[in-house]
Amino acid sequence: MSPQELDAVQERLETFAAEVFSGFARADQRRWGERYVRGLLTDGARKSMEPMAARLGVDRQGLQQFLTDAPWSHQLVLAEPAWRMEAAIDPVAWVIDDVSFPKDGQESPGVAAQYCGALGKRANCQVAPSVHLVTDAASCPVSRRLFVPEGWDPSSPRVPDAEAVTARRRRARIPEEVAHVPKWRLAVDMPDEPACWGLDAPLVVADEGYGQDGAFRLALTERNIAYVVGVRSDTALLAADVCRTKTPYRGTGRRAAPRYRQRRHSALGMVTPIEYEMLYPNAQLA
Template identity: 30%
Template structure:
């Protein structure tokens, strides 16, 4: 199995256009489509040990108990038809719209001083898929898989990374995850620091409210029993507008395109849960774009009260790395390029993609001293030149043409059959 897995990863590296098994076999010596199809789609190898080992390797390569971060995000992968496991019309942030797609939830380890890479993955299954036994059986979904929200899948991955001994300073997540109090409570309950983006409509108390049971206004009627706050909550957008003097302009870090500079502000506030009850004493952090002052993002953070504004700003800007890691995995290893419909195939492809990206990162970092500006793309291009390549013979060319003709014939026949049945 390991030889075919290595061939699959070599195919991901050496192929840059239309990554699929057909193209892999044209690039990788001694490979064939049937064996590659088997290793990724049908072979029952357990990918969990590979993820555990990958996380141990990432800990050795990037681990930092202060600046290291686990960054949680999701990515939509467009699909046609209704048979690919988990596919449905659903909102995808990557696509910016509702579309027919699969949703993968991903965890990235980021060290701003060294780099970032994907370290875990989960496939989100809509309820319609979980409840449809016929589709489950056809896609090979294990019997113990139940419905889980994206946030629950993310928490599962965070717990596994923590249990595997991966050291990090905090967890970063966007507003879809950050606005869910149970997830913030779960992280805090494990002693983990979080930087959780929130929507502008999230309500807060500007100070710790005093909770009192109000007096009964009339002699008749029930006596109030629930304590109420002595102040009204307000949205984070309103609160920030009311405190314009707090903004400070900070240079967060150097980037490939220049300096990352923005306006930041931070306040200690109390978050609000249901029925206007105070929740927790937190930092509210706001970031304002220099070019568009109306473009403001907001986040909750449970860092210590003595955390500096610079530290909070750097933590808030860590989310860049998950976008970078996902884009690299798509462009350099074909994370979103696969022709696999089943549960096992999706997870095997994603696991091999994560391993490929770690290998590219290791090569990039090993060459940093000689080429300080080297990127993951550069590392892949180096391997593309030095990896063994398959020599295409006349027999191979004839076989390729015959397969193309057969695929063309099958497609036409399928079209005719659909037309006759309608």
Template identity: 35%
Template sequence: MSTVVHPRSVLSQHGIRRDSRRVPEAQRRGEELRRNREELLERLFSSLTRRDQRVRGEHYLRGLMLAEGRKSVRNIALSLGLPDEEQRLHHFICGSTWDWAPMRAAHAGFLDRLRPPEAWVLHPVTIPKDGEHTVGVDRFLDPRTGRIVRGQRAFGAWYASTALSAPVNWKLFMPRHWMEDEAVRKRAEIPPALAYGSVEQCAADAVLEAARDWGTPRRPVLMDLRGEVNRQSVRRFVTAGLPVLARTTAAGRFVVDDPALLPRSGGLTMSAASALDLGKSARRRVDWADPGGSGGVRTSWVATIRVRLPEEERVGQDRPLVLFGEWRPRQDTPAQVWVTDLAGTAPEDLLKLTKLTRKVALDLRIGADRTGTRDFVGRSFCGWHRHMTLASAAHTMRVLALHGGR
């Protein structure tokens, strides 16, 4: 298990004592980290009016970064050397009344200043759970693995750029039986105003809530239509004025609407793979930096073709669309197929945007998962949201520490 780097260890990590010539640069980075850390803490906890809440918030955030293994309240308290704080920290997360929404908006505002996002990435997360009482637990088919699992379904709205990605909003899908049993709702502390919504609604709301309520910049939404998010969600984003870049299947049906390729057909319905095959001769080579951390440069071939949705799916969708295909070297079939209303965007720029989903998946696995995004165990709906809010901020803090504040 890798060791979490605490901000205070960053200067020694960069070898200040061993090489005096690096002192000015290391000191500058250390000072930048300190300023960013203080700004993030100030923004996060500005909505907490009580000093004891701010203290508990900082303790919990630091414990998420320091605790080894599962980020339970007990492990967090022990990692801080404050075992007597366990009950107070538990109350702060599960029994307090502070609102997580202002804290999430503050986190997004900090990231927007530090690393302006290039896109929203809507990322589903399956959180396996063995017990029956953890909030939102159910048995369901995991669309990523094709297996029946027991656990929670959550959706994270990530602020993503090539330099940094972090989750800033979360939605937890609540199955119908959790929402319709008043006794269960009361035990789980589900807010009375919260109504049942489908998986698709829950997913889209993770982005739409933030875009609507926080005054965030207009950014395209990257999403995956192969799983539990469907084209209804695309229409919701379009209605909200958010461009969409959605991964789809090669078998998805579209109407080719490209006069350069089918000048006399008036539109022909076919699979995405067949439509892209029409424009295969116009493919262009694009070299791209792998966001997976290897630092290597990879090569893909890309092409776009103008399409529209079939008539039965066009309600509310009047923007021009393009299919975007990516081929790997020496492959005849596209490795990825996307549909987007960013019709005027160059193919190489579309490719760069799609790689942000790769960045988010990696950062979830080696970053946010290590600050506790899958570790909350409890009945409290509000507790889950408060924990996820601080786990997301801990992810950002950890990334800043690892990269010297940059």
């Protein structure tokens, strides 16, 4: 937004910031919170502290301290807009997806060469699994988790220099207890946060990047959350009432693995050609 556009909505912006940061005990923290929001809305590709402070005409050190050193609860900041948007849009589903942030440097927390959805290719970026309240006409992110790649985890066996990684994490202010975990594990815990705020998930929707993982689907089932997720066409499907059997070991040869007696179906085989054509208009059935 241009300075003129920001001036036109300044009163509304101050009202919004006062509500979002109302849980902050100190007036200076609420003031810096409002300035940070204004900085994110200003024109300019770079949203780091120095360029934002320059555009706002404020002290960069004060803005930096608010984000990195001042004690405040991010849950309070996330909960307020979530409550507002829940009432405003009446979401029909919660979408779990990745949000990516392209980066030029190597010091931002969790930055690595990985798939970047914002660019549509592998690039240097940060990735954050997120939960969005959605309808056909609106979407609002309400929860995010920063994905920590293996290269940022000194306990990973793939890290050649654990001391260098530990020093890098210290510079980036990553807490010691934060380690590399799969994205699905981050994603499946995120609906718990809005649930603590009193929000109920009507339906969770995710693409194949999450839906293909059976542990992710099982975790949603254990939470009694209905879901619709993407899977690969070669995914095996079985009826809900099937059971696995195991042949007793007779003392010779390889032990038999548990197996299903019922016939499996591929995910593609469970979709009619007409349904498949509607879902994938550019694909062809063999």
